[in-house]
Amino acid sequence: MAETLRPTCRFCGNPLEFTFIDLGMSPFCESFLREDQLNQMEGFFPLHVYVCDQCFLVQLEEYLPPEDIFTEYAYFSAYSDSWLAHSKAYVDMITERLGLSEASQVVELASNDGYLLQYFVQKGIPALGIEPAANVARAAAERGVETLVEFFDHEMAQRLASTDRRADLIIGNNVLAQVPNLNSFVEGIRLLLAPGGVVTIEFPHLLRLMEANQFDTIYHEHFSYFSFSTAERIFAAHGLTLFDVDELPTHGGSLRIYGRHADDNSKPVSAAANALREREAASGLNGLEAYQEFREQVEATKRDLLAFLIERRREGATIVGYGAPGKGNTLLNYCGIRTDFLEYTVDRNPYKHGTYLPGTHIPIYPPDKISETKPDYIVILPWNLKDEISEQLAYTAQWGAKLVVPIPKVQTL
Numbered sequence: 001m002a003e004t005l006r007p008t009c010r011f012c013g014n015p016l017e018f019t020f021i022d023l024g025m026s027p028f029c030e031s032f033l034r035e036d037q038l039n040q041m042e043g044f045f046p047l048h049v050y051v052c053d054q055c056f057l058v059q060l061e062e063y064l065p066p067e068d069i070f071t072e073y074a075y076f077s078a079y080s081d082s083w084l085a086h087s088k089a090y091v092d093m094i095t096e097r098l099g100l101s102e103a104s105q106v107v108e109l110a111s112n113d114g115y116l117l118q119y120f121v122q123k124g125i126p127a128l129g130i131e132p133a134a135n136v137a138r139a140a141a142e143r144g145v146e147t148l149v150e151f152f153d154h155e156m157a158q159r160l161a162s163t164d165r166r167a168d169l170i171i172g173n174n175v176l177a178q179v180p181n182l183n184s185f186v187e188g189i190r191l192l193l194a195p196g197g198v199v200t201i202e203f204p205h206l207l208r209l210m211e212a213n214q215f216d217t218i219y220h221e222h223f224s225y226f227s228f229s230t231a232e233r234i235f236a237a238h239g240l241t242l243f244d245v246d247e248l249p250t251h252g253g254s255l256r257i258y259g260r261h262a263d264d265n266s267k268p269v270s271a272a273a274n275a276l277r278e279r280e281a282a283s284g285l286n287g288l289e290a291y292q293e294f295r296e297q298v299e300a301t302k303r304d305l306l307a308f309l310i311e312r313r314r315e316g317a318t319i320v321g322y323g324a325p326g327k328g329n330t331l332l333n334y335c336g337i338r339t340d341f342l343e344y345t346v347d348r349n350p351y352k353h354g355t356y357l358p359g360t361h362i363p364i365y366p367p368d369k370i371s372e373t374k375p376d377y378i379v380i381l382p383w384n385l386k387d388e389i390s391e392q393l394a395y396t397a398q399w400g401a402k403l404v405v406p407i408p409k410v411q412t413l
């Protein structure tokens with residue numbers, strides 16, 4: 001009998017039968033092209049997202065080795081002021097909440113260049129980073145943040161725990177989605193966590209992604225998408241109880257979950273955790289129907305966006321893009337929008353000037369190009385920054401340009 005090629009759930013091993021959304025074939029969203037690469041073969045991989053009908057983990061298969069992802073993502077945190085402020089506020093809050101001191105041990109998984117742990121170091125609280133990208137780990141060391149250049153998994157955790165470095169606080173921010181072996185990672189957290197310790201993990205919230213139609217935040221680099229309820233199941237399977245949760249505005253809507261050992265009864269499950277679990281159940285996240293509705297909503301968005309662009313082009317209008325974010329590439333490739341609709345896009349990042357968007361080959365220019373060509377419509381691809389960008393583009397009202405956001409639905413501002 002032929003072997004089935006059907007993928008299985010990264011958490012529970014159940015065969016994946018149900019499509020959450022199939023965004024078609026797409027290149028990796030950060031693989032911008034130079035001019036001399038335009039006529040070469042380009043790698044396209046399925047952006048086919050499944051939902052497991054047993055544990056409701058939303059996931060896609062891995063096409064990119066983790067080394068590449070972590071090395072690449074490491075640069076990303078190059079930290080806006082607002083992200084640093086978010087990190088510092090977290091450190092102040094958690095230090096007080098857990099009563100951390102010189103006698104405590106903090107460990108961060110995927111600690112990057114130490115941007116967060118530096119605030120523990122400043123307080124004299126022992127902090128250890130674990131970061132697979134060597135160059136970034138070096139930058140952390142220069143900041144005075146001790147960093148081990150390794151991938152975190154249960155074997156590594158076992159080794160660390162046996163050297164008596166169990167953690168009073170384990171932190172993992174925006175790493176869970178990129179973990180190929182989820183069970184080994186969470187088991188590692190259990191092994192490394194001291195008996196009365198706490199783990200906090202931040203990740204984009206699946207419920208927000210669905211409610212706000214943020215399908216363009218799906219990338220090959222993110223293998224898994226979590227609701228609170230599914231995260232709770234995964235941690236429970238490894239002897240960890242989620243006892244509290246914060247809802248954060250970061251990345252279009254994120255969660256910060258708080259976990260502890262299941263037998264640590266000193267931290268009762270909070271009202272916020274119970275309320276969020278109920279809200280997710282009421283939104284249908286423990287059944288397939290809500291996931292099915294999301295798919296219909298995304299397909300309708302594609303039709304609406306294309307209808308809008310076709311209509312404007314028929315009227316003879318000129319349309320360009322603003323920004324070259326990863327999410328723009330998911331959107332443009334899924335919808336098949338190339339230079340026939342968006343003549344070009346602009347970006348403030350000088351490293352992107354003169355390059356082309358992966359897959360669609362839309363050229364990227366400096367923002368000045370807009371005042372030179374005076375387009376009729378400007379589509380803002382990083383819709384999460386639309387307020388800030390609308391202000392920057394206020395001058396385009398001189399010639400009557402209209403600003404458009406594609407998500408959550410096509411809308412002229």
Ligand SMILES: [Zn+2]
Pocket residue numbers: 009010011012013014052053054055056057
């Ligand atoms: Zn599953």
